[in-house]
Amino acid sequence: MLTGKERAEAAIALLAIRERIRWKPGKGLQHLEKRKRLGHLPAPYSLDDYNETISEIVRDEQNLVYLYEFAGEHYHAVRGTFKGREWLVIFSRGGVMETAFPPEDMEHYLTRRDLPS
Numbered sequence: 001m002l003t004g005k006e007r008a009e010a011a012i013a014l015l016a017i018r019e020r021i022r023w024k025p026g027k028g029l030q031h032l033e034k035r036k037r038l039g040h041l042p043a044p045y046s047l048d049d050y051n052e053t054i055s056e057i058v059r060d061e062q063n064l065v066y067l068y069e070f071a072g073e074h075y076h077a078v079r080g081t082f083k084g085r086e087w088l089v090i091f092s093r094g095g096v097m098e099t100a101f102p103p104e105d106m107e108h109y110l111t112r113r114d115l116p117s
Helices: 004-019 029-037 047-059 108-114
Strands: 064-070 073-082 085-092 096-101
Touching: 004 047, 004 073, 004 096, 029 096, 047 073, 047 085, 047 096, 073 096, 073 108, 085 108
Parallel strands: none
Antiparallel strands: 064 073, 073 085, 085 096
16 A cells, blocks of 8 residues: 555656656657567657557556656556557656556566556
8 A cells, every 4th residue: 555645746746747748868769669669569650659658548547556666766657558458657756757568468567566466
């Protein structure tokens, strides 16, 4: 269970990412190219298309939101479906994108990172 402070932090991060998809400089295109290379996204997809995919996932109120701790930092992850495939969108507590991808095995991925599935 999340503490009140963790819930508030998650809500603020989620509002920020829903308002605007922001990447660290140059990282959005790197992640987009990787998703295309791995066949997660179609070759003609632009960064705007990828950002729209992310927006659809994080704006769906039915999707689950997780606290994701890595190297002592808090991140948040939203689990949702896009075009029939489960995706995970991971972003910082400041609402800056880390990555968005469809894990091969969502349950295994979440378990490995000690997130409830």
